[in-house]
Amino acid sequence: MKSVGILSQAWRREKINELKEIAEKAGKMGYNEIWSGVDPNYIEGIKEISAVAEKYNMYFFIDINPDIMRGFGASPTNLKVFKDLKIGGIRLDYGFSIEDTIKMANNDLGLKIELNASIFPLDKLDYVVKNVKDIENLKASHDFYPIKYTGLSLESAIAKSKEFKERGIPVAVFVAPPREIEGRNTIETLRGKSIGKAASILFNSRYIDRVILGHPFPTDEELKELIEAKEYTTIRVLVYPGLTEEEKKVFTVFSDVRVKEYTIGLSKMMENNIKPRNIVRRFRGAVTVMNCRKNVVEVWIFKKEVEADSRFNVIGEVYYDDMDLLDYIGENMNVKLVPIYMKQS
Incomplete structure (x- = not known):
């Protein structure tokens, strides 16, 4: 405890x-x-x-x-x-x-x-x-x-x-x-x-x-x-322009946290009507949400660079000062994603 x-x-x-x-x-x-x-x-x-x-x-x-x-x-x-x-x-x-x-x-x-x-x-x-x-x-x-x-x-x-x-x-x-x-x-x-x-x-x-x-x-x-x-462990996310209302659901506390070789997976049971957009390559620190899930919101934070995949919307990137946390996140430890919105010029 x-x-x-x-x-x-x-x-x-x-x-x-x-x-x-x-x-x-x-x-x-x-x-x-x-x-x-x-x-x-x-x-x-x-x-x-x-x-x-x-x-x-x-x-x-x-x-x-x-x-x-x-x-x-x-x-x-x-x-x-x-x-x-x-x-x-x-x-x-x-x-x-x-x-x-x-x-x-x-x-x-x-x-x-x-x-x-x-x-x-x-x-x-x-x-x-x-x-x-x-x-x-x-x-x-x-x-x-x-x-x-x-x-x-x-x-x-x-x-x-x-x-x-x-x-x-x-x-x-x-x-x-x-x-x-x-x-x-x-x-x-x-x-x-x-x-x-x-x-x-x-x-x-x-x-x-x-x-x-x-x-x-x-x-x-x-x-x-x-x-x-x-x-919970707080990870700040620098949000890219165009974030939808459905995608905003990712800014919450996740209890289901899984650590993989290439990614950190966060999931939470909730309605998901996220549509495909911003399908681009993923890189270390890329914050993505899957657009092909109906009853669960799945966020995948990448630790290594990989190609684009039509199932993954890239919605932002881990704030530079929190990037080192990617090497320490433990299995099933609570993680809270907090948005940082870029100023529009």
């Missing part, structure tokens, strides 16, 4: 009211998670954020290492202080042994334990899974890398995430808005991309279930963008 979250900074006394307001906005919009660093010397900040998380039934998890744990007076066998603060999970950043990880995951407080998906030794993963009483107690989340050129590759992040996902452990990744070039991004190749596109690429991988907005002070539009990416 896909989940979206925000990053908070419950340790920032001077910004706690602003952070709480953002958490409120996220909760009202349907966000599922809040991640935060914490300071054992500023308990009130944790309480402020955890109260918002509880109000909106959001999973609130915090980042700790052995020093922070000691600061709370906690230990791998005594995590009660976190439960008392209404924290839902603790992320083990670094410094904990495998045995300590197992002890914490077997807590009887209902606390989730987040493994560090970026650095956790994968050869130890089956051992941990075998010795944890309930796999539901385990989650995983990657590190974020704010410094440019220090992030993971997309291929590496997906490969690491796959190891956790295939064992029933949901994985989180951080993305930051393009205005934050040195923001909290897990994956280097997603740095500078829009939040919606970055999140869509991650969700379409099928091995990353959770995306966290890696900026503590997002705009309302950025919050909305991530929520929408949870529901």
Whole structure:
């Protein structure tokens, strides 16, 4: 199940009211998670954020290492202080042994334990899974890398995430808005991309279930963008002149999405009275609709160039900034087509 979250900074006394307001906005919009660093010397900040998380039934998890744990007076066998603060999970950043990880995951407080998906030794993963009483107690989340050129590759992040996902452990990744070039991004190749596109690429991988907005002070539009990416992948279409009313039906959300060698097929059961027109060659990014279907609208987006076919109307092309999405769309992932109309001179 896909989940979206925000990053908070419950340790920032001077910004706690602003952070709480953002958490409120996220909760009202349907966000599922809040991640935060914490300071054992500023308990009130944790309480402020955890109260918002509880109000909106959001999973609130915090980042700790052995020093922070000691600061709370906690230990791998005594995590009660976190439960008392209404924290839902603790992320083990670094410094904990495998045995300590197992002890914490077997807590009887209902606390989730987040493994560090970026650095956790994968050869130890089956051992941990075998010795944890309930796999539901385990989650995983990657590190974020704010410094440019220090992030993971997309291929590496997906490969690491796959190891956790295939064992029933949901994985989180951080993305930051393009205005934050040195923001909290897990994956280097997603740095500078829009939040919606970055999140869509991650969700379409099928091995990353959770995306966290890696900026503590997002705009309302950025919050909305991530929520929408949870529901569907948006592909903008530069529409050619002459689009008919019947062809406008393609600008909707498709749930039946199929990935082929040459194409991405989108179909939806509805009346189709589309007549043949603009029968021309198809190229990478060409958006076409079939004119020979009665009760289904079939859109085929081409990934390679092919000859013209009398059954396919070419109605537009994928907007240049969305073209790379063609390489990441996953089977049966929701896709929404959005029109961009060219200005008439």
